[in-house]
Amino acid sequence: MATANGNGVTTKPPPSSSPLRYSKYCQSNLRILVTGGAGFIGSHLVDKLMENEKNEVIVVDNFFTGSKDNLRRWIGHPRFELIRHDVTETFLAEVDRIYHLACPASPIFYKHNPVKTIKTNVIGTLNMLGLAKRVGARILLTSTSEVYGDPLEHPQTEEYWGNVNPIGVRSCYDEGKRVAETLMFDYHRQHGIEIRIARIFNTYGPRMNIDDGRVVSNFIAQALRGEPLTVQLPGTQTRSFCYVSDMVDGLIRLMEGDNIGPINIGNPGEFTMIELAETVKELINPEVTVKRVENTPDDPRQRKPDITKAKTLLGWEPKVSLRQGLPLMEEDFRQRLGLSENKVEAKV
Numbered sequence: 001m002a003t004a005n006g007n008g009v010t011t012k013p014p015p016s017s018s019p020l021r022y023s024k025y026c027q028s029n030l031r032i033l034v035t036g037g038a039g040f041i042g043s044h045l046v047d048k049l050m051e052n053e054k055n056e057v058i059v060v061d062n063f064f065t066g067s068k069d070n071l072r073r074w075i076g077h078p079r080f081e082l083i084r085h086d087v088t089e090t091f092l093a094e095v096d097r098i099y100h101l102a103c104p105a106s107p108i109f110y111k112h113n114p115v116k117t118i119k120t121n122v123i124g125t126l127n128m129l130g131l132a133k134r135v136g137a138r139i140l141l142t143s144t145s146e147v148y149g150d151p152l153e154h155p156q157t158e159e160y161w162g163n164v165n166p167i168g169v170r171s172c173y174d175e176g177k178r179v180a181e182t183l184m185f186d187y188h189r190q191h192g193i194e195i196r197i198a199r200i201f202n203t204y205g206p207r208m209n210i211d212d213g214r215v216v217s218n219f220i221a222q223a224l225r226g227e228p229l230t231v232q233l234p235g236t237q238t239r240s241f242c243y244v245s246d247m248v249d250g251l252i253r254l255m256e257g258d259n260i261g262p263i264n265i266g267n268p269g270e271f272t273m274i275e276l277a278e279t280v281k282e283l284i285n286p287e288v289t290v291k292r293v294e295n296t297p298d299d300p301r302q303r304k305p306d307i308t309k310a311k312t313l314l315g316w317e318p319k320v321s322l323r324q325g326l327p328l329m330e331e332d333f334r335q336r337l338g339l340s341e342n343k344v345e346a347k348v
């Protein structure tokens with residue numbers, strides 16, 4: 001909608017993708033809470049937020065899948081605090097922004113204790129919404145492409161309601177995140193809380209747990225150890241892999257833009273698991289073999305984000321291709337596995 005300024009000149013308000021709005025964030029003083037900030041995506045997000053010298057960052061994490069090592073460079077920094085805390089318990093702090101990431105994301109970990117996973121998604125999100133309401137903070141939920149379940153629409157737009165098994169072994173996560181989204185919208189409608197919802201598609205990069213169990217970390221660790229790459233059957237299932245720096249950029253743009261979402265954040269480059277194995281083999285260790293193994297129940301057969309909304313509303317799209325990102329993750333895995341220097345010098 002156009003408005004008149006003091007000089008009678010008609011101006012348009014900046015759209016959410018406006019560079020104006022994004023640069024305003026870069027100039028403001030914000031105290032920012034990151035739940036799950038010691039985890040894989042969370043710690044990269046903290047790095048980016050800490051780059052802005054006006055930000056103060058508070059991380060809460062229960063260290064179930066996160067690690068202090070991921071935040072080592074910030075421990076003792078005057079603008080940084082790390083608190084061991086489980087979001088299923090209430091938490092109070094005066095903050096302006098809440099990035100709510102806390103939840104195990106690897107199927108192996110979230111299926112290990114499903115009751116705890118759903119409590120984290122439901123009670124944890126309720127607690128963070130309660131905090132947002134009390135202190136007037138804006139809250140961003142990292143939801144997931146898993147809300148689309150085994151999608152019958154391809155690629156997935158945000159309008160698609162999904163195809164989710166409500167009683168399966170993945171439901172603690174999938175349905176947990178769906179309820180978390182519902183809670184976000186109900187608090188927004190009922191209490192006027194400022195919300196943002198990101199639907200994250202498979203993300204990879206340095207600092208993923210080596211034993212995380214997800215496919216990219218499994219294949220890279222297996223290739224480096226000279227073990228067969230375990231392609232789960234049928235191998236033709238697809239995923240779209242987003243490099244972590246792109247993901248973090250998208251999350252900050254969403255938080256600081258005007259659109260509440262949900263917005264898909266992911267890389268639309270789509271690969272079958274056989275293609276992923278072939279790529280890892282070619283880039284990291286051409287000697288390894290590929291082994292077909294049993295799959296787990298309710299594994300989605302295809303997944304690819306439609307990122308039209310992210311492009312138009314946030315001015316965001318991924319920059320790092322799978323072939324650029326895999327060597328960066330390989331380098332990190334080599335160091336952590338104590339393997340010799342790699343010749344790859346890819347930089348982004």
Ligand SMILES: O=C(O)[C@H]1O[C@H](OP(=O)(O)OP(=O)(O)OC[C@H]2O[C@@H](n3ccc(=O)[nH]c3=O)[C@H](O)[C@@H]2O)[C@H](O)[C@@H](O)[C@@H]1O
Pocket residue numbers: 105106107144145146173200201202203213214215216218219230231232233237238239273295296299300
């Ligand atoms: O990485 C993510 O972002 C997502 O990871 C999981 O979702 P999923 O797509 O099933 O992730 P993986 O466990 O990495 O599985 C991806 C595909 O790889 C296959 N896979 C996995 C592991 C393996 O060793 N080999 C293999 O072929 C699986 O069968 C599946 O089809 C979580 O459920 C999501 O919440 C999370 O957001």
